[in-house]
Amino acid sequence: GQQLNQSPQSMFIQEGEDVSMNCTSSSIFNTWLWYKQDPGEGPVLLIALYKAGELTSNGRLTAQFGITRKDSFLNISASIPSDVGIYFCAGRETSGSRLTFGEGTQLTVNP
């Protein structure tokens, strides 16, 4: 199926640094979702975006729904060791349709 282009694939940062990752698509989406997955666990919803231009925060996390509706980014500020994991973006083209997932960004935070 269709895949989103998520970048970077992996990141190695120091504790306290800010992190940014993004997803782009050739299709227009009406929903962008950002998930975090820890090893051996299911993805946990971090932020949901439903409107072009929407900027939403959840603690140290901030995500935006791109104006073109074909991209979204996730920022993590002042990273901490527990931020380690795989972050997935997911988009939906129309209501009720399946989610399309990015390939994930593996984040490693060095104390």
Place this chain on the structure above:
Amino acid sequence: GAVVSQHPSWVICKSGTSVKIECRSLDFQATTMFWYRQFPKQSLMLMATSNEGSKATYEQGVEKDKFLINHASLTLSTLTVTSAHPEDSSFYICSASATSVLRETQYFGPGTRLLVL
């Protein structure tokens, strides 16, 4: 709110046996649930969409007779891996769709690790 559970969390079985995995939405009703499969270091691969009271919709390449899906109620969907073989070993994750004020979000279960010997 929006909690999805899966049972069992892991299972080991012999080749040729069948395994049933349950997915429950604990605090909301989900007319639509999804079943994914995930291989190590890869993204989630959608296997099928499960709609309450109707037949599941399978993705291309997924054998419907191999992976039986039943969505008998608004809070429960089951995936049965029939005559499991070692190549069926994987991490299976379900999700449930929750809609509020025309906003649809998917919440995932914790996953089920299947090992077929």
